Amino acid sequence: MAGTVEKKLADMGITLPEPATPVANYVPFVRVRNHLVLSGQICTDNDGKLVAKGKLGAGVSVEDGQKAARACAINLLAQVKAAIGDLDKVSRVVRLGGFINSAPEFTDGAKVMNGASDLMVTVFADKGRHARSTVGVASLPLDAAVEVEGIFEVD
Amino acid sequence: MAGTVEKKLADMGITLPEPATPVANYVPFVRVRNHLVLSGQICTDNDGKLVAKGKLGAGVSVEDGQKAARACAINLLAQVKAAIGDLDKVSRVVRLGGFINSAPEFTDGAKVMNGASDLMVTVFADKGRHARSTVGVASLPLDAAVEVEGIFEVD
Amino acid sequence: MAGTVEKKLADMGITLPEPATPVANYVPFVRVRNHLVLSGQICTDNDGKLVAKGKLGAGVSVEDGQKAARACAINLLAQVKAAIGDLDKVSRVVRLGGFINSAPEFTDGAKVMNGASDLMVTVFADKGRHARSTVGVASLPLDAAVEVEGIFEVD
Numbered sequence: 001m002a003g004t005v006e007k008k009l010a011d012m013g014i015t016l017p018e019p020a021t022p023v024a025n026y027v028p029f030v031r032v033r034n035h036l037v038l039s040g041q042i043c044t045d046n047d048g049k050l051v052a053k054g055k056l057g058a059g060v061s062v063e064d065g066q067k068a069a070r071a072c073a074i075n076l077l078a079q080v081k082a083a084i085g086d087l088d089k090v091s092r093v094v095r096l097g098g099f100i101n102s103a104p105e106f107t108d109g110a111k112v113m114n115g116a117s118d119l120m121v122t123v124f125a126d127k128g129r130h131a132r133s134t135v136g137v138a139s140l141p142l143d144a145a146v147e148v149e150g151i152f153e154v155d
Numbered sequence: 156m157a158g159t160v161e162k163k164l165a166d167m168g169i170t171l172p173e174p175a176t177p178v179a180n181y182v183p184f185v186r187v188r189n190h191l192v193l194s195g196q197i198c199t200d201n202d203g204k205l206v207a208k209g210k211l212g213a214g215v216s217v218e219d220g221q222k223a224a225r226a227c228a229i230n231l232l233a234q235v236k237a238a239i240g241d242l243d244k245v246s247r248v249v250r251l252g253g254f255i256n257s258a259p260e261f262t263d264g265a266k267v268m269n270g271a272s273d274l275m276v277t278v279f280a281d282k283g284r285h286a287r288s289t290v291g292v293a294s295l296p297l298d299a300a301v302e303v304e305g306i307f308e309v310d
Numbered sequence: 311m312a313g314t315v316e317k318k319l320a321d322m323g324i325t326l327p328e329p330a331t332p333v334a335n336y337v338p339f340v341r342v343r344n345h346l347v348l349s350g351q352i353c354t355d356n357d358g359k360l361v362a363k364g365k366l367g368a369g370v371s372v373e374d375g376q377k378a379a380r381a382c383a384i385n386l387l388a389q390v391k392a393a394i395g396d397l398d399k400v401s402r403v404v405r406l407g408g409f410i411n412s413a414p415e416f417t418d419g420a421k422v423m424n425g426a427s428d429l430m431v432t433v434f435a436d437k438g439r440h441a442r443s444t445v446g447v448a449s450l451p452l453d454a455a456v457e458v459e460g461i462f463e464v465d
Contacts, residue, residue: 136294139446291449
C-alpha cells in the first residue's frame with residue numbers, strides 16, 4: 001500500500017522512474033545511520049531522455065530549466081525510495097545542491113532551482129524545507145541542463 | 156549579554172546583518188542534531204547590496220573578491236546566530252564551500268576564498284579551522300562575485 | 311606494519327605523498343565523531359607538481375583528466391591516513407565531489423571522474439563504493455584540471 005507521500009506524488013501525476021544505475025564505479029546513495037547522501041542526479045525523464053539539454057542563457061529557457069530541475073528532484077526521490085523503501089520515512093530533506101549548466105552571463109539560477117525546491121516542499125510539506133546552494137557550472141555530464149544532489153534525513 | 160564571539164565581532168567592527176530570508180521554497184539552515192547545514196550565502200552587505208558583482212578575472216579584483224568572500228562569511232554567521240541564538244555555541248566550523256564567479260582563465264580562487272576563511276579563524280580561533288573546497292563557477296545568482304556555503308557543528 | 315589497504319596500494323605501485331599543507335587558514339580535514347570531511351584536493355603528484363593543468367575540452371585529454379582525478383584520490387587518501395593513521399579504519403567512502411576544469415562544451419566529466427572512483431573501489435572494494443557528484447567548473451585554483459573533495463566514515 002502506497003504511503004502518504006507516494007499518494008501525494010500520484011495525485012500530482014508523478015510516477016517515479018526506475019532509479020538510474022550509475023554507469024561507473026559509484027552508487028546512487030550511501031546511508032550512514034539516519035543520513036542518506038545521494039549522488040548528483042541529472043535531468044532525465046522516466047524514459048532516460050534529458051528533459052533539457054544545453055545551457056541556460058544559451059538556448060535553454062528558465063521554464064525548461066525549471067522542468068529540468070523538477071526532473072532531477074523526481075530522480076532523487078526515486079533513489080530515496082530505492083534506499084529506504086517508503087518515502088514516508090523521510091524525516092527531513094536536509095540539503096539540495098543545484099548545479100545549473102550556465103552561460104557565463106546567466107544569473108537566474110535560483111529561479112531554475114525552484115523547480116526542484118518547490119517539488120520537495122509540495123511533496124513533503126515542512127519536512128521538505130531544505131538548505132540549498134545553487135551555482136552556475138561550465139558544463140555537466142551528457143550536456144544535461146541541470147544536476148541536483150541531495151542529503152536526506154531518514155527514519 | 157553578548158557572548159565572547161559576538162564581542163570579538165564587535166571589536167572587529169562587524170555588525171551581523173538581519174539574516175537574509177530565502178526568496179524561494181528553501182530555508183537558510185537545517186539543523187540535524189548537532190549538525191547545522193547552511194544554504195549558500197551570496198556576498199550582500201548589511202543593506203542587502205552586493206559587495207562585488209560580476210566575475211573575478213573579468214572586472215572584479217582579487218581584493219574585492221576577498222571582501223565579497225568575507226561578506227558571505229558574515230552572512231553565514233548571521234544565519235548561525237539565527238539558528239542557535241549564541242555564536243559561542245559553535246563547537247566547530249566543519250566545512251566551507253566557496254564558489255567564485257570566475258572568468259575561465261582566473262586561477263586565484265583560493266586567495267579570494269581566504270576572505271571567508273580568515274574571518275572564521277579570527278572569530279573562532281582553532282574552532283574556526285575548517286575543511287574547504289574552492290571552485291570557479293560559470294555564474295552565480297544575481298551575478299554575485301562569491302557564494303559560500305557552510306557546515307557547522309554546534310552545541 | 312602496513313595494513314591491508316596500504317599493502318593494496320603498495321601492490322598497485324602507489325606511494326602516498328606527504329599530505330599537502332593548506333597554504334591558508336583552513337585545514338585538510340575535520341573529523342566530527344566518525345565523520346571525516348576532507349578539503350578539496352587538486353591533482354598534484356608526489357612532487358607537488360600538477361598531473362594535468364588546464365581545461366578538459368581545451369587542451370587536456372580525457373585520459374590525462376582521468377590520471378588527474380586519480381591523483382586527487384591519492385591525495386585524499388594521504389589526508390585520510392594523516393587523519394586516522396591507518397587506512398584500514400575507513401569503514402566507508404561516503405561521497406566524492408568531482409570538479410572538472412572544463413571548457414563550456416565538454417560533457418565527458420563523468421568519464422574523467424572515474425579516475426578517482428575506480429581507485430577508491432580498487433583499494434577499498436565495497437567500502438569504496440561512494441555517492442558522487444561531478445560538475446564541470448569554469449576554473450580551479452592554480453589551473454588544476456581536476457579537484458576532488460570527499461567525506462569518509464571512519465572507525
